[in-house]
Amino acid sequence: MIEDFFLVLSGEHISLPVHECLSILESENIEFSNARKFDQILIFSGPPESLTSISKRAAMVHSCCKFIFKCKNKLKSIYDHVKNIDFKEILADKNRNTFAVRVKRVKEYCEHIKSVDLERKIGKIIKNQLNNKIKVNLEKPDILFYGVLTEDSFIFGEKLLEVNRTNFRKRRADLRPFFWPGTIDPIISRVMVNLSQVSPQTLFLDPFCGTGGFLIEACLIGAAVIGSDIDSKMVEGSKENLEFYFGDTRKIYDFYLGDARKIPLSRIDAISTDPPYGHSSSTRKQNMDKVIKEFLECSASLLRNDGYLCIALPEKFKIIDLAQNIGFNLVKVHEMRVHKSMTRYISVFKK
Ligand SMILES: C[S@@+](CC[C@H](N)C(=O)[O-])C[C@H]1O[C@@H](n2cnc3c(N)ncnc32)[C@H](O)[C@@H]1O
Incomplete structure (x- = not known):
C-alpha cells in the first residue's frame, strides 16, 4: 500500500x-x-x-x-x-x-x-x-x-x-577503545555510509579506514565490511574498535594493511572514505594529489558497476574532474564548512 x-x-x-x-x-x-x-x-x-x-x-x-x-x-x-x-x-x-x-x-x-x-x-x-x-x-x-x-x-x-539519535553520541570517537584526533563524528560517518548506498546485503570498503568510524556505521546497517589502512597502528586500532562493538566475528569485518592505491580485491558494492589531507601527520609526506588520483583509478576497478563511492575532501583536490575523467558519474556534492579556513566537500559518484 x-x-x-x-x-x-x-x-x-x-x-x-x-x-x-x-x-x-x-x-x-x-x-x-x-x-x-x-x-x-x-x-x-x-x-x-x-x-x-x-x-x-x-x-x-x-x-x-x-x-x-x-x-x-x-x-x-x-x-x-x-x-x-x-x-x-x-x-x-x-x-x-x-x-x-x-x-x-x-x-x-x-x-x-x-x-x-x-x-x-x-x-x-x-x-x-x-x-x-x-x-x-x-x-x-x-x-x-x-x-x-x-x-x-x-x-x-x-x-x-x-528517531532516537542518542546512540550516535554514545559512539563518539573519543569514547571508543582506540581514539585518534581528527576523526569524523558518527553522524557524518553514518550519512556518508548511507550516501554510498550500503544495505544489509552489501560488501563495503573504507580504504583509508583510520580508527574505523565508517566501518562501524556500515556494520550497524548490516553490511559486511572491509577496512584497510597504510598504517599498522590504525589497522590494529580499527580492529579493536570493531571488536568492541561487534565481538570477535571475522564474518562481518575484515582488515588489510596496505596502500589504498593497490587493494587486491574486486566486486566491492560501496566505498565511503575520508582520506588524509593538509598538514595532518596521516598524509605521511605523500603527494596527496597523486594518492587521490591513483586511489580513484583503483576504486574504479574494485567497485561493481552501478556501485557508489562517497568521499570527503577539501576543494583543492578537484575530485569531480579527477573522478569524471576516470569514468565515474557525479551524483551530488555537498559543501560542509568545518571551520573558518576549512571547507570539506562530500562528493558522491556512481560507477
Ligand atoms: C583522516 S584518516 C581516516 C579517519 C577515519 N574515517 C576514521 O573513522 O578514523 C586517514 C587515514 O588514511 C591513512 N592513509 C594515509 N595514506 C594512505 C594510503 N596511501 N593508503 C591507505 N591509507 C592511507 C592514514 O593512516 C589515516 O589513518
Whole structure:
C-alpha cells in the first residue's frame, strides 16, 4: 500500500538529510515517488516500510509522519483545511480515544503565527467535530497530530515515529577503545555510509579506514565490511574498535594493511572514505594529489558497476574532474564548512 509521508529533518545541513533519506530508500530497493523538499521537511509517497528503514538508518532525521495536508501558512487556510479532515475516520482506525496537537516551527519561518495558539485552535476544531467524544492527553496521546511551519507552508499529519539519535553520541570517537584526533563524528560517518548506498546485503570498503568510524556505521546497517589502512597502528586500532562493538566475528569485518592505491580485491558494492589531507601527520609526506588520483583509478576497478563511492575532501583536490575523467558519474556534492579556513566537500559518484 502506497501512502504519503513527511520526514522532519535535522537542520545541521541544508542538503545532506534529504540526500541521505533518498539514498536509504534506493539502497533498499524501496520504490518511492513525488519527493518534495522544504526547509527541514521531505514529503514523499511510498510503502510503510520506507519509514522503518529510514528511522532505523538515518542520522539526520528527527521524526517520521503520515502526511495529511499541506497549505499556505495563512491562519484561515490552515483552519479551513483542518475543518475539512474527517477526524472520525482517522481515529476510528485502531480505536483511538485521546489526542494531542503539536506545532513545530522550522527556524524563524511564519513568525506571525504563534504555535501554541495554532495547537489550541486545531485541538478545538478536532474536539468540536467529534462532539467532545475525544480527550486531550498531552503526555501520552493515542494519536499525535503534528504540524510544521516551514518556508511559506504549513504541513500537517500524524507523527508515527521519533528517531532516537542518542546512540550516535554514545559512539563518539573519543569514547571508543582506540581514539585518534581528527576523526569524523558518527553522524557524518553514518550519512556518508548511507550516501554510498550500503544495505544489509552489501560488501563495503573504507580504504583509508583510520580508527574505523565508517566501518562501524556500515556494520550497524548490516553490511559486511572491509577496512584497510597504510598504517599498522590504525589497522590494529580499527580492529579493536570493531571488536568492541561487534565481538570477535571475522564474518562481518575484515582488515588489510596496505596502500589504498593497490587493494587486491574486486566486486566491492560501496566505498565511503575520508582520506588524509593538509598538514595532518596521516598524509605521511605523500603527494596527496597523486594518492587521490591513483586511489580513484583503483576504486574504479574494485567497485561493481552501478556501485557508489562517497568521499570527503577539501576543494583543492578537484575530485569531480579527477573522478569524471576516470569514468565515474557525479551524483551530488555537498559543501560542509568545518571551520573558518576549512571547507570539506562530500562528493558522491556512481560507477
Ligand atoms: C583522516 S584518516 C581516516 C579517519 C577515519 N574515517 C576514521 O573513522 O578514523 C586517514 C587515514 O588514511 C591513512 N592513509 C594515509 N595514506 C594512505 C594510503 N596511501 N593508503 C591507505 N591509507 C592511507 C592514514 O593512516 C589515516 O589513518
